[in-house]
Amino acid sequence: ELRVLLVGWRGAGKSSAGNLLLGCHAFESGRPTEVSVRHQALVAGRRLTVVDTPGWDWFSVQRTPSNIRREIKLGAxxxxxxPHALLLVIPVVSSLTPKKRQALKSHLEMFGEEACQHTLVLFSCGDWLYGTSIEDHIQRDGGELLKLMQHCWNCYHVLDCTKANKDRSQVTELLRKIVEMVAENGQKPFLPVKLNQELDEEETSGRCILQ
Structure with a gap:
């Protein structure tokens, strides 16, 4: 079994990425996600559980409403x-500025200091690369993507939703990378003690949708 949490900016394509991973239209895409939603499916012979979370602000963790930050934590x-892995969804077409990178880092720190060791950067809108390799794209970005990759231990993958029904190998390869990352982390799921305590203190009734 693999359990993954989709996190990232508003409009980054988290729901579409979740649908591609599960191989079905499980999450509603095209409109903002308001609450954390869980779905699972058998993918490549393995039970995969995916939670889609509300998007956070592009520029500052302080600008992400407290109820959204709480909902993201409840999603975990x-x-x-x-979760075995946090999938940080970033549109490949987005330019990453120092301010945006710091905002991503600050949001990930909601899950504790070790979150970066369990995070894989998942580039959405892979068709916009137009044949350019993701490695070349990272190099051309001007340094901010490189810094983000280093922060996340150089774990990344690209998804092209236009090939969702034609090329499942991109999903199989992503699962392989997640399994490899989990192995490097001692096969243990990631949920900080601090987050466990916060969830115990929260009244979760009516906040999350279990499906």
Missing amino acids: GLLHPG
């Missing part, structure tokens, strides 16, 4: 005993 709680 839907993956008991904890």
Whole structure:
């Protein structure tokens, strides 16, 4: 079994990425996600559980409403005993500025100091690369993507939703990378003690949708 949490900016393509991973239209895309939603499916012979979370602000963790930050944390709680990986969804067409990179880092720190070790950067809108390799794209970005990659231990993958029904190998390869990352982390799920305590203190009734 693999349990993954989709996180990232508003409009980054998290729901579409979740649908591509599961191989079905599980999450509603095209409109803002308001609450954390869980779905699962059998993918490549493995049970995959995915939680889609509300998007956070592009520029500052302080600008992300407290109820949204809480909902994202509650989303992690839907993956008991904890997610194996955080998938940080970033549109490949987005330019990453120092301010945006710092905002991403600050949002990830909601899950604790070790979050970066369990994070894989998932580039959405891969068709916009137009044949350019993701490695060349990272190099051309001007340094900010390189810094983000280093922060996340150089774990990344590209998804092209236009090939969702034609090329499942991109999903199989992503699962392989997640399994490899989990192995490097000692096969243990990730859920900080601090987050466990916060979830115990929260009244979760009516906040999350379990499906």
